[in-house]
Amino acid sequence: MAALETGEMLPRRSEEGAAAAATSFQRRGGRLASLPGTRPSARHGQLLLSSGLPSLDAGLGGGMAVGTLLLIEEDVYGVYANLFFKHFLAEGVICGQNLFVASDKEDPADILKDLPSPLLNTSVNVMEELAARAVTSKQESQESMRIAWRYQNIPKLEVTQTAFSKFGHYFDLSKTMSPELIQNITWNGFSLFEETNFCPDEKSCEMPCGYTRLLHSIQKVIYQRGYDGSGPQKKERNILRIGIQSLGSVLWGDDICCTENPQSINRLTKFLYALRGLLRTSLSACMITVPAHLIQNKAIMERVINLSDTVVGLESFIGSERETNPLYKDYHGLIHIHRIPQLNSLICDVPDTKDLAFRLKRKLFVIERLHLPPDLSDTVSRTSKQDLAEPTKLLSSGCRAMAIGKEHLDF
Amino acid sequence: GRQLFSSPSWLLPEDDFRPKQCGTFAQPYSDVRGAGERERERARDAGGAGGWRSRGARPSPRLFIHDGFRDPLGWSGARGGLTVGDFSAPQLVLRFSQAAQGPATLALDSLSWLLLRLPFPSVCQVLAQLPKKANTAGVRIRTLVALLHGDLHPPEQLKALHSLARVVVTLKQGDGSPRVAVTLHRKRRNKVVQKKEYFTVLSGFALKHLGEPSPAAVSGEEVIQKDDASAVADPTANLTFNLRLSEAERRAKESVPLPYQFSEEKKSSLLQGPTGQGKIYYEPDAADDIDDEDPDDDLDV
Structure with a gap:
């Protein structure tokens, strides 16, 4: 039924698309660019908004485009996916955007209470750290190389993804956001269990119930508040950020997580089709986290990836042997960018590196370029450590040549 | 928090409550110890199944x-x-609200029994919504403890269940008497703690905690590596000849020009050489008449 309704909206979609496409040829400060927390993309003319992590934005080609779907594949314990989710929502709060929060386990109000506090303007820590880093790098460059002088002109490896730009905010994970900030914005929540409270007689349609109710709930918000470009929002347009946590887990009543041959293989994909339809026709952007490691049937996960615009996979080191591996001692996990959307063009933004890792500092969550730590041991060379050479297969060609071509390196 | 015990190869000792499969206990708390410790103790008690006995063998x-x-x-x-049909959140809450007064701990013995008879997603849903439903009905469920025989269920179901629980204690039969409990605890503030502990069941079903494995046992390799490092640390220690350089000797050594050390000019030319593209140097003759407008000016046409 939802699909039918989105079908009706198709004509309107082309109008909206035309309007969005036209912005790239308008002067700055045009109609759409005045939306809070957005900026037009220099590359494809779509409106971008920040995912809440500027370093992730850089990896995704500037940010998330409005009307697209960002899928986060959860790490095994869901710890870091939860951080991504919270950053996404917190960014919306700071930008004064409207939120729609859905979760399988938690109450949406509890999630909002637990958002990280923003580091506005000049945060002391970040700036200190930056200054320290700048000083050390200057010192290093001044010291000329005696033996390896041929490497002198090689550009310094930029570890953090971007300079601190105006777009997107940084958040302090050690503090929670003040409640006043959240009171200022409009938000809607969807809690799986609360709503079953009101319809206990719905046992007949119990299984797909979660998805359908969620879809109806999103649809209602989009239509009633006019994010689809109709009527009431003409005077004051705003973006709707939709965050859905652990979509596809058992609690939605879907059995894709517990068996390889679920009763209905396309419940989740159907939902995603309808959701994409809604997103494309409205001023909204959506982040979904999916427990990909629990979904048994790989075909379902492939389809889900194909139905999303941007796909980011998380691999945490908790409990894996990489936790103790010296190669990864600086990091808490790896980020795999599986998919970047191709918007208004035949090609997508290709980030210059795909070897990204994340680190959870005391306050800040950062995504960095993965690089080998310096080898300061007394042994002949790095290659003598077999276990170290093994995981470097993951690294890109440059590093890989170093780590795998042992016999060539042994001088 | 919710706790889940999965015990792949673990046998419950015979006990008064053993026949009561799927028994559900509600018990108010009167403990004053720290929450973490209490939880751990509870985990251990329930894990060893002797805990209920030590708290009074007859139902109080x-x-x-x-x-x-x-x-x-x-x-x-x-x-x-x-009955199986009663295993839904509203029904269970109704039962508890009749019984419990204060905050209660709920123990399920066992979840396996339910999972084999009810659809997996609905069992998970009931477990997840039970504390909230109970809260709205005025009963506070502090902890929900469920026992599970891990060997009875497909691994994917176990993984899904583990992802729902805050604490997972996996009991393994070690070789011999000390048994192993692997605890996985999701804490607040984005932390996951994994711990391995040994315990044994004494004759009176009392549980004895034998402590955690010593670091040496956990990572024998690392210890060996450390030994290596200390051995490697000073190879020049007991030698019959001198391998060290004095400051003056070192300076003299560094001042010797080596074959790969070039002058600054050569270095810079070598560094620029491969990166720069080919260039044409041309000095115009007197006969050259350079005119951008007409390149063919000098041709006799």
Whole structure:
């Protein structure tokens, strides 16, 4: 039924698309660019908004485009996916955007209470750290190389993804956001269990119930508040950020997580089709986290990836042997960018590196370029450590040549 | 928090409550210890199944048993029994609200029994919504403890269940008497703690905690590596000849020009050489008449 309704909206979609496409040829400060927390993309003319992590934005080609779907594949314990989710929502709060929060386990109000506090303007820590880093790098460059002088002109490896730009905010994970900030914005929540409270007689349609109710709930918000470009929002347009946590887990009543041959293989994909339809026709952007490691049937996960615009996979080191591996001692996990959307063009933004890792500092969550730590041991060379050479297969060609071509390196 | 015990190869000792499969206990708390410690102790108690006995072998007024064993499908129609159909959040909350007064701990023995009879997603849903539902009904469920025989269920179901629980204690039969409990605890503030502990069950079903494995046992390799490092640390220690350089000697050594050390000019030319593209140097003759407008000016046409 939802699909039918989105079908009706198709004509309107082309109008909206035309309007969005036209912005790239308008002067700055045009109609759409005045939306809070957005900026037009220099590359494809779509409106971008920040995912809440500027370093992730850089990896995704500037940010998330409005009307697209960002899928986060959860790490095994869901710890870091939860951080991504919270950053996404917190960014919306700071930008004064409207939120729609859905979760399988938690109450949406509890999630909002637990958002990280923003580091506005000049945060002391970040700036200190930056200054320290700048000083050390200057010192290093001044010291000329005696033996390896041929490497002198090689550009310094930029570890953090971007300079601190105006777009997107940084958040302090050690503090929670003040409640006043959240009171200022409009938000809607969807809690799986609360709503079953009101319809206990719905046992007949119990299984797909979660998805359908969620879809109806999103649809209602989009239509009633006019994010689809109709009527009431003409005077004051705003973006709707939709965050859905652990979509596809058992609690939605879907059995894709517990068996390889679920009763209905396309419940989740159907939902995603309808959701994409809604997103494309409205001023909204959506982040979904999916427990990909629990979904048994790989075909379902492939389809889900194909139905999303941007796909980011998380691999945490908790409990894996990489936790103790010296190669990864600086990091808490790896980020795999599986998919970047191709918007208004035949090609997508290709980030210059795909070897990204994340680190959870005391306050800040950062995504960095993965690089080998310096080898300061007394042994002949790095290659003598077999276990170290093994995981470097993951690294890109440059590093890989170093780590795998042992016999060539042994001088 | 919710706790889940999965025990792939672990046998429950015979016990008064053993026959009451799917028994549900509600018990108010009167403990004053720290929450973390209490939780751990509770985990251990329930894990060893001797804990209930030590807290009083006869069901006390603080201990309520809902018997789901005698008539699981409701055939005999006996009143008060817990049937499979009763395993839904509202029904269970109704039962608890009659019994419990204060915050309660709920123990399920065992979840396996339910999972084999009810669809997996609905069991998970009930477990997840039970504390919230109970809260709205005025009963606070502090902890929900569920026992599970891990060897009875497909691994993917176990993984899904583990992802729902805050604490997962996996009991393994070690070789010999010390058994192993692997605890995985999701804490607040984005932390996951994994711990391995040894315990043993004494003759009176008392549980004895034998402590955690010593670091040496956990990572024998690392210790060996450390030994290596200390051995490697100073190779020049006991030598019959001198391998060290004095400051003056070192300076003299560094001042010797080596074949790969070039002058600054050569270095810079070598560094620029491969990166720069080919260039044409051309000095115009007197005869050259350079005119951008007409390149063919000098041709006799």
